[in-house]
Amino acid sequence: MLLLLFRLSFLSFFPSLSLSQHFAPTGTKPHQRISVSLNFKQRKQREEKRRMMMKLDTSGLESFSAAVPSAMAAAEDQLFAPPSFDLPAGCADFDKFQMEAKQTLKHAKGTTTLAFIFNQGVIVAADSRASMGGYISSQSVKKIIEINPYMLGTMAGGAADCQFWHRNLGIKCRLHELANKRRISVTGASKLLANILYSYRGMGLSIGTMIAGWDEKGPGLYYVDSEGGRLKGNRFSVGSGSPYAYGVLDNGYRPDMTVDEAHELARRAIYHATFRDGASGGVVSVYHVGPNGWKKLSGDDVSELHYKYYPVQPTPVEHEMVDAPPA
Amino acid sequence: MECVFGLVGKGFAIVAADTSAVNSILVHKSNEDKVMVLDSHKLLGASGEPGDRVQFTEYIQKNVHLYQFRNGIPLTTAATANFTRGELATALRKNPYSVNILLAGYDKGVGPSMYYIDYIATMHKIEKGAFGYGSYFCLSMMDRLYHPDMSIEEAIELIDKCIIEIRTRLVVAPPNFVIKIVDEDGAREYAWRESIKSPDVSMA
Numbered sequence: 001m002l003l004l005l006f007r008l009s010f011l012s013f014f015p016s017l018s019l020s021q022h023f024a025p026t027g028t029k030p031h032q033r034i035s036v037s038l039n040f041k042q043r044k045q046r047e048e049k050r051r052m053m054m055k056l057d058t059s060g061l062e063s064f065s066a067a068v069p070s071a072m073a074a075a076e077d078q079l080f081a082p083p084s085f086d087l088p089a090g091c092a093d094f095d096k097f098q099m100e101a102k103q104t105l106k107h108a109k110g111t112t113t114l115a116f117i118f119n120q121g122v123i124v125a126a127d128s129r130a131s132m133g134g135y136i137s138s139q140s141v142k143k144i145i146e147i148n149p150y151m152l153g154t155m156a157g158g159a160a161d162c163q164f165w166h167r168n169l170g171i172k173c174r175l176h177e178l179a180n181k182r183r184i185s186v187t188g189a190s191k192l193l194a195n196i197l198y199s200y201r202g203m204g205l206s207i208g209t210m211i212a213g214w215d216e217k218g219p220g221l222y223y224v225d226s227e228g229g230r231l232k233g234n235r236f237s238v239g240s241g242s243p244y245a246y247g248v249l250d251n252g253y254r255p256d257m258t259v260d261e262a263h264e265l266a267r268r269a270i271y272h273a274t275f276r277d278g279a280s281g282g283v284v285s286v287y288h289v290g291p292n293g294w295k296k297l298s299g300d301d302v303s304e305l306h307y308k309y310y311p312v313q314p315t316p317v318e319h320e321m322v323d324a325p326p327a
Numbered sequence: 328m329e330c331v332f333g334l335v336g337k338g339f340a341i342v343a344a345d346t347s348a349v350n351s352i353l354v355h356k357s358n359e360d361k362v363m364v365l366d367s368h369k370l371l372g373a374s375g376e377p378g379d380r381v382q383f384t385e386y387i388q389k390n391v392h393l394y395q396f397r398n399g400i401p402l403t404t405a406a407t408a409n410f411t412r413g414e415l416a417t418a419l420r421k422n423p424y425s426v427n428i429l430l431a432g433y434d435k436g437v438g439p440s441m442y443y444i445d446y447i448a449t450m451h452k453i454e455k456g457a458f459g460y461g462s463y464f465c466l467s468m469m470d471r472l473y474h475p476d477m478s479i480e481e482a483i484e485l486i487d488k489c490i491i492e493i494r495t496r497l498v499v500a501p502p503n504f505v506i507k508i509v510d511e512d513g514a515r516e517y518a519w520r521e522s523i524k525s526p527d528v529s530m531a
Contacts, residue, residue, distance in 0.1 A: 198378050223355060228378015231348050233356045243353060
């Protein structure tokens with residue numbers, strides 16, 4: 001008796017779990033289920049099983065219920081129930097849980113890149129932060145990809161997707177050059193990429209890229225994304241920080257800027273985006289594409305840029321402690 | 328969000344579409360031409376997912392050209408519409424295109440005609456039609472103010488009234504529109520209606 005009470009004190013009540021496992025497997029018809037004839041004790045234990053799934057089947061062991069009256073049978077259930085836990089959150093529907101986990105880790109284009117055409121060519125700029133949800137995985141990612149000496153691509157979305165497909169595009173451009181004895185145009189290169197991405201539509205590629213270059217028709221800029229969209233334009237910004245960059249870029253843009261002014265505008269726009277957007281940061285890289293190809297103009301750390309644009313002002317102490325004037 | 332609408336007048340057909348390319352809250356550009364000139368006497372105004380729209384309309388355009396190269400004569404508007412609908416229908420249960428299309432054309436002997444082709448391959452021959460959120464405002468206006476055999480001036484007036492109504496009442500109204508016309512002289516751009524002009528270098 002004392003032993004029983006001792007044991008009972010260790011038990012806590014566990015809520016019963018779903019009963020789905022105890023019904024006949026779906027798909028079996030009634031006549032297919034094997035019917036078993038049970039004696040009274042087995043039938044009772046089967047009932048208890050239905051109420052508390054995790055109960056041990058003690059029918060094979062010498063149990064209390066043989067010697068003890070049925071009033072104790074209820075206590076017996078709790079005695080022999082092994083410790084059980086709630087299934088962890090999300091595991092009731094594991095596929096949905098996997099999908100949700102994938103979503104949080106998805107990049108969702110956490111970056112800021114921009115490019116614009118002006119009278120002297122194309123300026124391309126990007127930050128260098130890679131983030132996975134709330135974790136910054138790298139501050140030094142090369143997001144401006146050199147497809148060939150006169151064409152650049154920017155990376156936003158999945159890093160592997162962008163790197164692979166830009167490399168692939170570079171291969172195709174080179175093959176075009178060899179087959180046709182002339183360089184491929186920016187229009188052609190962006191169309192090649194857009195068609196490839198369109199054929200993989202819905203399969204989970206995440207790419208938001210700009211193809212910028214200088215061809216026979218002059219400067220060219222296209223926006224291509226993994227949904228299959230392709231837009232020709234003069235000014236684009238892609239990524240989670242793009243609205244912030246657009247604000248600064250649209251305000252300061254003039255078609256007749258000098259290269260230095262355009263360089264500073266691009267750098268400033270990316271800096272402001274990294275200031276406000278948590279998924280952007282690291283180093284601002286700015287490239288210029290001219291008639292002779294691209295050239296990297298600068299790579300500045302944004303935190304240093306911050307103090308350059310907003311130097312620390314010596315602030316006066318608000319309440320200076322002064323000695324009381326002598327009486 | 329994307330508005331495409333059009334009507335048939337006396338000896339011509341007009342298709343108008345908005346010109347903004349949008350990605351969630353961002354407007355990437357405000358001068359994207361969504362009314363494609365299929366061939367000398369046909370217009371194809373399309374709205375829908377960006378990749379699908381461009382790829383599908385270009386596919387139709389190339390096939391229309393191919394027919395002309397192979398057979399020496401151009402397709403009629405009705406034949407083009409039925410071909411387009413057939414392509415959408417074939418792809419529907421496998422890899423559907425999310426594109427809504429207004430096809431307008433002029434055929435010698437038949438005159439102007441317009442076809443409404445849905446993203447689920449519904450096709451109707453119509454005198455006036457509209458797609459997108461703008462359709463909620465345009466369709467009733469066109470029902471009220473349209474009459475058969477309108478002149479070009481009357482038709483453009485009606486189109487402008489629709490554009491003004493969209494700009495007034497639609498919460499995310501696109502600022503700019505393009506209007507294209509097809510008549511016996513061919514398919515061409517008629518006008519742009521711009522309320523936001525971007526200070527860009529000239530677009531190629």
